[in-house]
Amino acid sequence: MLDLSQYESLGAALSGAIERWPDEICLIEADREYERCRLTYREFAEAALRLAAGLEETGFAPDHRTAILMSNQSKWLISAYAVFFCGGVLVPLDYKLTPAEHLALLAHSNSRALIVEYPIWRTLSPRDFSGTRVETVLVTEAPASSDLTGAKRWEELCGERAPEFRPRRRRDAACIVYSSGTGGRPKGCVLTHENYLEQCTAVSPLGPFWPGARYLSIIPTNHAIDFMVGFVMPFTGGGTVVHLRTLRPEYIREAFTRYKITYMAVVPLILKNLERGLRERFAALPSTKRRILNALVRVNRIATRRGPKPWLSRVLLKSVHQAFGGELRALLVGGAFTEPKTLEFFHDIGIQILNGYGCTEACTAITVNDMKPFRPDTLGKPVAGMQVRIMNPDADGVGEVAVRSKTVMAHYLDDLELTAETIVDGWLLTGDLGKIDAGGHLHLLGRKKNMIVTTEGKNVYPEDIENVFESMPVKEFCVFAANYLWPQRTMTGEQLVLVVHPDPDHNQNGAIGREVERRNQGLLPYKRVSGYVLWPEDFPRTASLKIKRNILAEQVGRRLDRSAVQLL
Amino acid sequence: MKTLEQTTDEILGLAARHFKIPREELAPNDDFYKKLKIDSLRALELITRLEHHFGIELPDYEVQGVTDFRTLASRIQARL
Numbered sequence: 265m266l267d268l269s270q271y272e273s274l275g276a277a278l279s280g281a282i283e284r285w286p287d288e289i290c291l292i293e294a295d296r297e298y299e300r301c302r303l304t305y306r307e308f309a310e311a312a313l314r315l316a317a318g319l320e321e322t323g324f325a326p327d328h329r330t331a332i333l334m335s336n337q338s339k340w341l342i343s344a345y346a347v348f349f350c351g352g353v354l355v356p357l358d359y360k361l362t363p364a365e366h367l368a369l370l371a372h373s374n375s376r377a378l379i380v381e382y383p384i385w386r387t388l389s390p391r392d393f394s395g396t397r398v399e400t401v402l403v404t405e406a407p408a409s410s411d412l413t414g415a416k417r418w419e420e421l422c423g424e425r426a427p428e429f430r431p432r433r434r435r436d437a438a439c440i441v442y443s444s445g446t447g448g449r450p451k452g453c454v455l456t457h458e459n460y461l462e463q464c465t466a467v468s469p470l471g472p473f474w475p476g477a478r479y480l481s482i483i484p485t486n487h488a489i490d491f492m493v494g495f496v497m498p499f500t501g502g503g504t505v506v507h508l509r510t511l512r513p514e515y516i517r518e519a520f521t522r523y524k525i526t527y528m529a530v531v532p533l534i535l536k537n538l539e540r541g542l543r544e545r546f547a548a549l550p551s552t553k554r555r556i557l558n559a560l561v562r563v564n565r566i567a568t569r570r571g572p573k574p575w576l577s578r579v580l581l582k583s584v585h586q587a588f589g590g591e592l593r594a595l596l597v598g599g600a601f602t603e604p605k606t607l608e609f610f611h612d613i614g615i616q617i618l619n620g621y622g623c624t625e626a627c628t629a630i631t632v633n634d635m636k637p638f639r640p641d642t643l644g645k646p647v648a649g650m651q652v653r654i655m656n657p658d659a660d661g662v663g664e665v666a667v668r669s670k671t672v673m674a675h676y677l678d679d680l681e682l683t684a685e686t687i688v689d690g691w692l693l694t695g696d697l698g699k700i701d702a703g704g705h706l707h708l709l710g711r712k713k714n715m716i717v718t719t720e721g722k723n724v725y726p727e728d729i730e731n732v733f734e735s736m737p738v739k740e741f742c743v744f745a746a747n748y749l750w751p752q753r754t755m756t757g758e759q760l761v762l763v764v765h766p767d768p769d770h771n772q773n774g775a776i777g778r779e780v781e782r783r784n785q786g787l788l789p790y791k792r793v794s795g796y797v798l799w800p801e802d803f804p805r806t807a808s809l810k811i812k813r814n815i816l817a818e819q820v821g822r823r824l825d826r827s828a829v830q831l832l
Numbered sequence: 833m834k835t836l837e838q839t840t841d842e843i844l845g846l847a848a849r850h851f852k853i854p855r856e857e858l859a860p861n862d863d864f865y866k867k868l869k870i871d872s873l874r875a876l877e878l879i880t881r882l883e884h885h886f887g888i889e890l891p892d893y894e895v896q897g898v899t900d901f902r903t904l905a906s907r908i909q910a911r912l
Contacts, residue, residue, distance in 0.1 A: 296889070335892070360896060360897075362897075509891075509892075511876065511892060512877070512879075512892075513873055513877060533872070534873065537871075537873045537874075720872065785899075789872075789899060790872075
């Protein structure tokens, strides 16, 4: 791995990797049964520098912001390096959001350029961009017959002169990553080059890369986890990133064996899916084979109690490991809470799971389970350079988790007030409740903040979905995380609840329930409310008539209980 | 050439068999996430089954945001 202390910026570190491993493969892109491309570091640089030259000729200058709206693919990383080469700031956007949400974030981030894949551009191009500062749009893979109306083709953008590398300092912004705020208050985390270089240095020893090591990228690259584990870490170690253009489970399974994958990062939903598939396969075995397998699993569990022994597990459980390509070192899981029994299942069959806890504001990982020994009940210990403490702990040692390190973001974009509430005396307040045990391991036990995290690793903030319920025939309404109204010490099964102050003239025969149900269908499944409660009083409000959410939550939580929720 | 109604009907039949629920409990406007009690990955599994059944390829972006059988049927119909 490169010594990242020698570099001032991500652009400089990536250039260092290209210089060090020019002939190693850095990118493979596959689509179903065929391979779309395979690039060496040298070829990657040539493609990126062509783009950088073209960007310069469009007037792109250092510190200009460029949004990327693409599913996982080689052009995502090529574009990112081109932007860093030009000294720009990257704004990775979630390609699964709606066009209206994309426009809102383009406007908020003040992006000057947008790099977008054609199917997304098709939905976005009819929209009004006048509220944004976007001057240049580059569209990838547009059909020859398509009319791009002012946008340029990514593949054709090419400057006449060689681009000039624009050095950045460590404290300069590298990326603006939105952790929420598509419908409410945007939370654009401004992450610096130092944040990324320090995080990479801290985490790489737990999952080191080398030329030949291969990472399978399936979490969206705009997500902080994939940006780190599926771009910065493999590139600064000379490794290879494998992208799949379709994320169907069967093609993911095939990719393991076809590309001999070394690492993959997953969210709990995918891990559960893998577990389900394996359990079904085990259950379908003839009884004698199943008994042998169970015995080998028991032997492996005992042999790896003090720490993983990949070589032994691969011998004992050869067929299981071959299904994962035979060279898998670890699955990295994050983004949401993983149930201990799922972690135990994989540990028992010798598949190492690096389970951790983190947040975008801290540039991904805060703690990671180091497997010494395996502890499925915790989220591991702080990574190198990370200070973690529990603020105002109660009698059980439970309080808000706070962190301090060089990986903590600079600030929220254009929001001094929220930044001041979130970073206090250098400590990032995560809004999560936890405790640290005698072994120094972190346990999460709930949330202080009004939000939920789904098993897909999606953060959902109630304010972001409220617009779908606007103009309902009710006096007023407000969405809350159920655990914010009725705190409980669990990180699973989180749900959203709509609190409705009904208008008596408009609630005949359950009309509210039907209306809530109808509007709820307009939200993506993971954003939907689970039910609603009727609240008979006026909501407490500020002088400017904003709902005092914390006071309303306290009143609802005190006077109603969970059984009052009318499930949809 | 199949009609949209025929395509929808075949999708409902296949979903019912795949997820082992009575065919008569499924309707074209149903939200398949909710009705079949499935997550996004299992929905992708269903779509792959449908691809094999109809002999087509549906890129992931074509089905992104689709949650009901009727819209899914129209995306498939467009590629038949």
